[in-house]
Amino acid sequence: MDFTLDETQRDIAGLAADIVRREAGPPGEGGYDEQLWRALGKAGLLSLALPPDLGGDGLGVAEVAVLLAELGRAAAAVPALSLAFGALPLDFLGTSDQRAALLPAIATGDAVVTAAAHEPSAPLVVHPSTRAVARAGVWELTGVKTAIPHLAQATHVLVPASLSSQTGIFVVDPKAAGVTVAGNTMRLDGVAVGEADLLRGGEPGEALATLHTYALAGALAFGDGALAGALALTTEHIGGREQFGKPLATFQAVAQQIADVYIASRTVHLATLSSVWRLSAGLDPELDIAAYWFAEEAPKALAICHHLHGGIGVDITYPLHRYYALVEEVSRLCTSN
Incomplete structure (x- = not known):
């Protein structure tokens, strides 16, 4: 297996990162950064997995995961998880009329489709009480x-x-x-x-299993990016913040702690990348393994990042709290697996 991003995937990552740098701003009246979301749509990034006849590029979950990781890396204030909870399942399970009605609007950012995969005390519920x-x-x-x-x-x-x-x-x-x-x-x-x-059902339980698979794979990619972004933010902070006339990064205890975060981030990245690759290759994605590593390592790593930031880590004008919220959201999803 080769986890190296191909040229198309590298282009997606680069374009997404560039758009986020240029267009990202605070959430607007709609509760999210509508300017950034529409900029992503205008660049064709919201239609990566859509079929060409509906204005998409005909790519797959691996390319969507690359986009989600970049949005997570920036803790972008956009409805990113709707691509995994809504767009991918709808493309796979929707009827021709449903797909024609909703997918083009998703591609432009005019429609946001998500999924209600959880019920009280029952994440990713298999037998809904609804x-x-x-x-x-x-x-x-x-x-x-x-x-x-x-x-x-x-x-x-x-x-x-x-x-x-x-x-x-x-x-x-x-x-x-x-x-x-x-x-x-x-x-x-x-x-x-x-x-x-009503979406196409297939065999009993097939539609729901498909929804859960795309939702979890996308959430893990998003969380992987968020953890990497928190690591980069913290590394920059301890490299520039001085204590007793020396950068915090030069202190042995600090270096050991940021190394623990790095190891956690690389572990989560490898597990997530492996699962997404297997899913895109038509194999058992083994998402439970990636979900375990994320739920086990990511929240502890974010706690270390907060500790290394000191009081600034809980300042709402500083971005670390956004990474913490994203990691907690994905971690709650992972604990059901």
Whole structure:
């Protein structure tokens, strides 16, 4: 196996990093950096995995993972995880009408599609408590979904629900009648959706497994980038901050601690890269291994980064808190595996 990025992937990483440097700003009224998100769309980075007939490049999860890692490295204030929770599953599972209606809008940044993969005390739930009942020619959805990435920005949410004999995934408008949104939690009370809103199922459990696979792989790539970004930020800080007339990096205890963060970052990177490579090659991605290493190492590494920053690490005008929040979000997802 060769984990070296190919020319296309290196170009994606370079272009994404350049756009982030030029366009990134604080979150706007929509709760995210809309200027950056649309700049990424204009550059074609939100359509990497879309088919050419819908304006995409026909690439795959490996290229999307490269983009997510770069966005994580910058802790960019954009709905990045929607690419893994929404765009990739929709491209794979959507009907031709669903894909034609939503994928081009995702590519331009006009639509944000995410997924409600978690329920209370049940991350990446396999047997949803949310129910879909056929009544009067429509499906009625009832249940509670939690920890939905970018719910505040979402125009559509992929909602897994238990049918009479299997699990289905529905495309739901978060502003539809019967939907109540509070933070990243969505409550559904008899929400009416049609047969046209149901994604293709395949074998029992196949659609939900596909959603979980893309969601976890993308989250790990995003988290891998966030950990690398926190390491770079901390390395720069201890190299420039002086104590007793010497840079902090010259103190043995500090050097040992930043070395621990480096080892954790490289471990997470290797495990994530291996999983994404295997997924793109059609092999068992072994995501549980990468998820274990992330959940085990990344939060401890971020705690060290905070410690090495001292008081500045908890200042909301300094970016470290954004990396911490991203790593915690991905870590909670990983602990279900």
